[in-house]
Amino acid sequence: MKRHIIILIAAVLLAACGQRQVDHPTLVDAPAPIWPDYADVTIPAGIAPLNFNVDGSDVERVDVVARGSKGGQLHVQGEWADFDIDEWASLTEQNRGGRITFTVCTLSDGRWKQYRDFSISVSPYPLDDWGLTYRRIQPGYEVGGDIGIYQRDLHTFSEYAILTETAVPGRCMNCHTANRANPAQLTMQIRGEGGGTLIQKDGRQQWLDTKTDSTKAAGSYAYWHPDGNYCAYAVNSVHQSFYVGRDRRIEAYHKFSDIIILDTRTNELVLSPLLQTEDQEIFPAFSADGRTLYYSTSKPCNVPAEYQKVKCSLCAIGFDAATGTYGTTVDTLLNAQQLDKSFTLARPSYDGRWLMYCVTDCSNFPVFHPEADLWLMDLKTRQTRPLTEVNSDDTDSFHNWSTNSHWFVFASRRGDGQYCRLYLASIDDRGRVSKPFLLPQRHPRAFDQAMMDSYNCPDFTHTKVSFDAHDAHRQVFNGERVKVKIR
Numbered sequence: 001m002k003r004h005i006i007i008l009i010a011a012v013l014l015a016a017c018g019q020r021q022v023d024h025p026t027l028v029d030a031p032a033p034i035w036p037d038y039a040d041v042t043i044p045a046g047i048a049p050l051n052f053n054v055d056g057s058d059v060e061r062v063d064v065v066a067r068g069s070k071g072g073q074l075h076v077q078g079e080w081a082d083f084d085i086d087e088w089a090s091l092t093e094q095n096r097g098g099r100i101t102f103t104v105c106t107l108s109d110g111r112w113k114q115y116r117d118f119s120i121s122v123s124p125y126p127l128d129d130w131g132l133t134y135r136r137i138q139p140g141y142e143v144g145g146d147i148g149i150y151q152r153d154l155h156t157f158s159e160y161a162i163l164t165e166t167a168v169p170g171r172c173m174n175c176h177t178a179n180r181a182n183p184a185q186l187t188m189q190i191r192g193e194g195g196g197t198l199i200q201k202d203g204r205q206q207w208l209d210t211k212t213d214s215t216k217a218a219g220s221y222a223y224w225h226p227d228g229n230y231c232a233y234a235v236n237s238v239h240q241s242f243y244v245g246r247d248r249r250i251e252a253y254h255k256f257s258d259i260i261i262l263d264t265r266t267n268e269l270v271l272s273p274l275l276q277t278e279d280q281e282i283f284p285a286f287s288a289d290g291r292t293l294y295y296s297t298s299k300p301c302n303v304p305a306e307y308q309k310v311k312c313s314l315c316a317i318g319f320d321a322a323t324g325t326y327g328t329t330v331d332t333l334l335n336a337q338q339l340d341k342s343f344t345l346a347r348p349s350y351d352g353r354w355l356m357y358c359v360t361d362c363s364n365f366p367v368f369h370p371e372a373d374l375w376l377m378d379l380k381t382r383q384t385r386p387l388t389e390v391n392s393d394d395t396d397s398f399h400n401w402s403t404n405s406h407w408f409v410f411a412s413r414r415g416d417g418q419y420c421r422l423y424l425a426s427i428d429d430r431g432r433v434s435k436p437f438l439l440p441q442r443h444p445r446a447f448d449q450a451m452m453d454s455y456n457c458p459d460f461t462h463t464k465v466s467f468d469a470h471d472a473h474r475q476v477f478n479g480e481r482v483k484v485k486i487r
Contacts, residue, residue: 025112032115042434044127049083068095125406179224209481232284288352311336
């Protein structure tokens with residue numbers, strides 16, 4: 001027993017020796033050059049620690065003290081600000097609805113410098129979802145490759161693979177979509193040879209062939225009806241063209257696109273002539289009550305030559321889940337021709353209050369457009385505005401809501417113009433939006449330099465996704481598909 005006490009004391013002393021005393025630091029009247037930029041962001045209590053690096057080639061050591069306005073304090077010292085997960089969670093919970101202030105000092109050439117303090121807010125709104133799901137893909141332009149669908153615990157730094165290219169070699173996975181963050185109901189598509197559409201409900205995988213003589217192509221860009229009985233898809237073909245002699249490299253476009261709804265109970269497609277026209281209908285999304293289907297539509301153009309003429313209006317049509325029938329009229333919420341913009345990726349909040357969408361100068365594929373911004377419509381008043389609080393000078397798109405509709409995630413190329421990274425922001429009952437923060441990482445700078453993938457199609461997941469990749473491999477390669485029928 002005595003030997004154990006001595007070892008414990010020695011360990012404590014060694015730990016104490018690892019931290020140098022910050023004596024008489026030189027005060028610097030400037031913000032600390034931290035990365036990521038977490039100053040003045042709003043976070044949910046219990047989020048993974050906002051670890052950060054302090055930039056500077058001469059920085060030998062970083063000392064950070066975090067103090068809560070409602071109590072509690074953390075002190076870390078090392079190569080970067082690396083907070084203990086449990087201690088951080090306790091501090092944020094204690095300061096829910098308050099603020100945490102950070103004092104940052106750096107050691108260079110044996111001398112300490114102390115920068116101006118910065119603060120973050122801890123939102124009174126919880127983030128009840130377990131984590132995020134997303135696709136990771138290298139920012140190249142090949143078909144297939146090292147693609148994977150992953151999930152990340154938002155309260156720690158743990159990431160788990162759901163399905164990767166190693167499980168289904170040579171296949172391109174996309175459009176992984178859960179029903180309002182409920183992973184018990186999941187769909188995704190495998191493109192190309194041997195492709196198919198997955199419907200997973202309550203752990204059972206079923207692979208469908210959704211292409212018919214009436215629908216031109218397999219389903220993609222999915223969105224579930226809230227009752228889980230229906231899932232809407234766009235049927236289209238995606239193409240790429242490359243610029244020559246410009247600062248932009250690629251334009252993606254669709255030569256045709258229609259919208260279908262799959263009844264997942266009967267594997268029947270429910271069609272409407274209003275959603276299968278010569279125009280391109282794309283990106284379906286059901287309203288919170290399931291009575292409305294939002295989508296984008298553009299006039300046919302000679303693409304890629306006339307790619308700048310591709311401008312999508314934002315529309316809505318009724319849907320009756322009890323009878324499986326559409327409304328008879330289309331409501332144009334935002335007219336592309338009148339406003340000379342393109343409106344895509346409509347995502348209604350789950351409380352029925354807001355509609356978030358993407359605005360570009362043209363295109364029905366905004367992720368490659370640097371001018372892509374997020375906008376917000378108040379569904380009570382139809383008033384709409386750009387989300388200047390979160391938009392950047394580069395692409396902002398691929399957004400989705402948390403289950404309580406007080407948080408959203410989106411992908412942005414703002415860091416370097418090449419890689420999409422994930423950002424989160426909050427919204428209150430009055431529509432006020434906070435400054436977004438980069439998805440926390442254990443060692444931010446090292447992770448960013450080592451990560452060679454872009455994030456896209458992010459979404460929240462209420463619980464950890466349970467998915468049998470071995471079963472998926474077997475079903476993808478056995479070639480067996482359930483053929484859908486037209487109702």
